[in-house]
Amino acid sequence: MPTVRDLLLRKGTHVVSVTPDTSVLAACELMNERGIGGVVVLDAGGRLAGIFSERDVMRRVVTAHRPPADTVVGDVMTTNVVTTDMDAKVADCRALMTTRRIRHLPVVSGEGLVGVITTGDILAYEVALQEAHINELEKYVFDTR
Numbered sequence: 001m002p003t004v005r006d007l008l009l010r011k012g013t014h015v016v017s018v019t020p021d022t023s024v025l026a027a028c029e030l031m032n033e034r035g036i037g038g039v040v041v042l043d044a045g046g047r048l049a050g051i052f053s054e055r056d057v058m059r060r061v062v063t064a065h066r067p068p069a070d071t072v073v074g075d076v077m078t079t080n081v082v083t084t085d086m087d088a089k090v091a092d093c094r095a096l097m098t099t100r101r102i103r104h105l106p107v108v109s110g111e112g113l114v115g116v117i118t119t120g121d122i123l124a125y126e127v128a129l130q131e132a133h134i135n136e137l138e139k140y141v142f143d144t145r
Contacts, residue, residue, distance in 0.1 A: 001089045001090070001091065002089070002090045002091075002125070002129065003086065003087055003088060003089055003090060004084055004085065004086050004087070004088045004089075004090065004093060004107055004115075004117060005086040005087065006090070006125075007090055007117055007121060007122070007125045008086070008107065008114070008115045008117070010125060010128075011115075011117070011121050011125070012115075013114055013115040014115075015040050015113060015115060015116050016030065016031075016034055016036060016039050016040070017039055017040040017041065017042045018030065018039050018040075018041055018042075018052065018073055019041065019042060019043070019044070019073075019074075020041055020043065020049055020050070020072060020073055020074025020077070021072050021073075021074060022041075022072065022073045023068065023069055023070070023071065023072060023073070024052075024057065024061050024066070024068040024069075024071045024072070024073060024076060025068040025069040027039055027052055027073050028057060028068060031054070037053055037054045037103060037104070037118075038051055038052060038053030038054065038056075038103070038104045039051070039052050039053075040104075040106060040113065040116060041073055041074070041077050042113070046112065046113075047112060047113075048081060048083070048106055048108065048112070048113050049074070049077070049079070050073075050074075050077035050078055050079045050081055051077060051078045051081050051104055051106070052073045052076070052077040052078070053078065053103070053104060055078075056076050056077060056078055057076075060075075060076035061076055081106060082096065082100055082102060082105060083105065083106045083107070083108045084096070084105050084106075084107055084108075084117075085107065085108060085109060086107060086109055086114065090122060090125060090126070093105055093117060093122065094119075094122050094126075097119055097122070103118055103119045103120075104116055104117075104118055105117050105118070
C-alpha cells in the first residue's frame, strides 16, 4: 500500500508557510500568487502553530467583518491541526481528510514538519497509480510478441 512517504517523493516536500504575525492580506496574496488554498503557520522556532486556509478567511475574516490588512493570521488560523506521519497509508489519509472535512494535512516526524499533503495531491497520486496499472494490464492483454 502506498504511503505518505511515496506521495512526498513524487510531490516534493516544499512547504509554503507564514508566521502568526503575518497579516491576513499578505497571507492571502501569497496563497493567490502560489495558487494554493492554504499555508502552514510556523512559530518563531519553526514549529507548526496552525494552518491558515481559504475557509479561515471566509469564516473568521470576511463574515466577521475584520479588515484583512489589520488582522494577523495568528488571530484567525486553525490551531487544532490534524497531522500525519511519513509511514501513514495514503488511503488512510484520504479517509481521515474526508471524515474531518479538511483539505490540508501536515506531515510531521521527530524532526518536525516535513511536508504537507492535500486532497488534490492524493487524487493526482492515485490517478497516476491507476493509469500505470491500466497500462500494465493493456500490455499484458494486448502484447503481440
